Amino acid sequence: MAGRKKHIVILATGGTIAGAGEPGKNTGYVSGQISAEDLVASVPELSEYAEITTEQICNVNSDDMTDKLWIALSNRIADLQTDETVDGIVVTHGTDTMDETAYFVSLTVKCEKAVIFTGSMKPATAKDPDGPANLFGAVRAAAGFAVDDDPPANLVWVYFAGELFDARSVQKCSASAINAMGVSAPGEGSNWNALKEQNFFDVSKLESLPRVNVVYFTVDANPKILEYAACVSDGLVIAGAGAGEFSLAWAKVLESIDIPVVIASRTHHGLVTINESLAPGRICAGRLPPQKAAVLLKLVLTQTSRTDDIKRVFAL
Known part of the structure; x- marks a missing residue:
């Protein structure tokens, strides 16, 4: 590919995409077992589209996500937004609470560079895991490929099963389907103006959030x-x-x-x-x-x- 490759930072938090269990099985696995580095190594095609850097924020089942981890993730994304060497950010995350974390980040980081969340419904050790395709699509989206229009400023995305969803409307709509992510207001589209006008909250000096x-x-x-x-x-x-x-x-x-x-x-x-x-x-x-x-x-x-x-x- 001609020209400089985009530099995409992958921030890994665990989830099913990093899950491991009995080879070939879709169930009975343990989330958050595989490192960000190994996830990227499983998708060699990524190097065709971007220069990849990985960071392990945590490696947990997304049901074990906490306010402290949210704050740490948000602050790291904010730092990367000001890093001139970085072109986009991908966050790997479990699907169960991905909508909550993506929404939190959208309210706490003013994003000029794309932030794309992704994950999977099958563990990495499944016979036909969906994580590699989702990670590939998320990196392409963060690098500016496969997106018809430039995303509005201050918007965080979720890429899943070939689709992009904004952080305000996305939610997990199925406990088992491969295309488990959907929108909370189907047929109404996204209210981009409301997203851009939404209040933003500085959590950089906080250690925890109200209960x-x-x-x-x-x-x-x-x-x-x-x-x-x-x-x-x-x-x-x-x-x-x-x-x-x-x-x-x-x-x-x-x-x-x-x-x-x-x-x-x-x-x-x-x-x-x-x-x-x-x-x-x-x-x-x-x-x-x-x-x-x-x-x-x-x-x-x-x-x-x-x-x-x-x-x-x-x-x-």
């Missing part, structure tokens, strides 16, 4: 769950039924909870509207699914605990 827990409503769910969750949280997200609904018993307990509470929907798709008879004065998650509402609430709480201020951020 936010998600409480899931079901038929006849014990309202004491809310009481307990409030005792161990700085803020709560309620994953309500439908457009964020829950029982009158929950509404009664909610009256006595004095920390910020965001109302989201367990359906994941569609718009939440606050039912003022159930949750007067509480915060509406809009189109954010519960897990992403929790990410945003954590970050807002680093700046303010005033409900009116939090409402303005969630309204963007």
Whole structure:
């Protein structure tokens, strides 16, 4: 290929893409066993498109991701954004919480260079692993190939099974399909303006984030769950039924909870509207699914605990 190859840095965090188990099997593996260096070595075609540097941020199952690891990853990406020798960044990550981490990075790093998350549904030791193809596609995207239009500034992407998704709308939509990643508002497209206008949060001097827990409503769910969750949280997200609904018993307990509470929907798709008879004065998650509402609430709480201020951020 003519001209200078793009320099892409791969930041590895573990996940199924780095998983290992019985050769040829898709199940029974352990995530986060293979190094970033070995992942790249398994895809020799990468050298045709980019000069690759690897860094191991961590090597964990994405269900074991923590606020501290988020902050470390975000700060490293921010450093690489200012490195003139770097053209793009790829993050390998487990699929279970990839949408949360990608969203966190999109809110904490102003990206002029592409940041592409990717992972896999099969371990590296599977008979036909999907990780190599996803890593190949993510590097190509980070290097400027296979993207029709220039991505908007301040946007983080997820590349998976041949598709690019923006960090605000992406989520894992299947527990088992190879094309497991999708969008939380299918058919509506991406709201690029909202993405670019979204508040950004400086986490460079933080060691941890406020504690936010998600409480899931079901038929006849014990309202004491809310009481307990409030005792161990700085803020709560309620994953309500439908457009964020829950029982009158929950509404009664909610009256006595004095920390910020965001109302989201367990359906994941569609718009939440606050039912003022159930949750007067509480915060509406809009189109954010519960897990992403929790990410945003954590970050807002680093700046303010005033409900009116939090409402303005969630309204963007």
